[in-house]
Amino acid sequence: MNDTLTYPVELRPDDNGTVLVTFPDFEGAHTYGDDEDEAQARAVDALVTVLDEYIRTEREIPNPSTGDHYVAVPALTVTKLLLYIAMRRQRVTKADLAERLGWHKPQVDRLFKLFHQSRLDQLEQAFRALGMRLVVTAEHAGTQLLPCPGRTKPKGRIISVPAKVRSRDFDLSR
Numbered sequence: 001m002n003d004t005l006t007y008p009v010e011l012r013p014d015d016n017g018t019v020l021v022t023f024p025d026f027e028g029a030h031t032y033g034d035d036e037d038e039a040q041a042r043a044v045d046a047l048v049t050v051l052d053e054y055i056r057t058e059r060e061i062p063n064p065s066t067g068d069h070y071v072a073v074p075a076l077t078v079t080k081l082l083l084y085i086a087m088r089r090q091r092v093t094k095a096d097l098a099e100r101l102g103w104h105k106p107q108v109d110r111l112f113k114l115f116h117q118s119r120l121d122q123l124e125q126a127f128r129a130l131g132m133r134l135v136v137t138a139e140h141a142g143t144q145l146l147p148c149p150g151r152t153k154p155k156g157r158i159i160s161v162p163a164k165v166r167s168r169d170f171d172l173s174r
Contacts, residue, residue, distance in 0.1 A: 008067025026050045043071045052114040100129040
């Protein structure tokens, strides 16, 4: 799976003068905007909404396919998705995870609500309970996406990305 989770989107004019956004990897998922900029801005929210529904209904998260335009999943959402995927692969239920962590089940449930602002330390604890560790990286905004094993680098442009570390904000050379 691509660590950045950039999913392809298709942008096309709709019959009422708006721009329609569809997601090839998620049948029936779509949004729109009055213009391309608004459509791109709404695409992130629409993607997170459909991913939230996939988790709620315990469906497998599809690997991103290729396309001409991409929407990047926000970093906290990627972390939650990776936890969800790891649990599915290990066949660990939310109740199992709650027991391993010594938490109440509603606390674990919140880790998987994509619109809930979970704390990173709680997600780290959950990964540790699965025998994993969370690794966070930062890159300059101009850095190209690296291909993941068995997959080629996306050919198009990313139209919406989470905030990036800018070199003028931090000295990353130390």
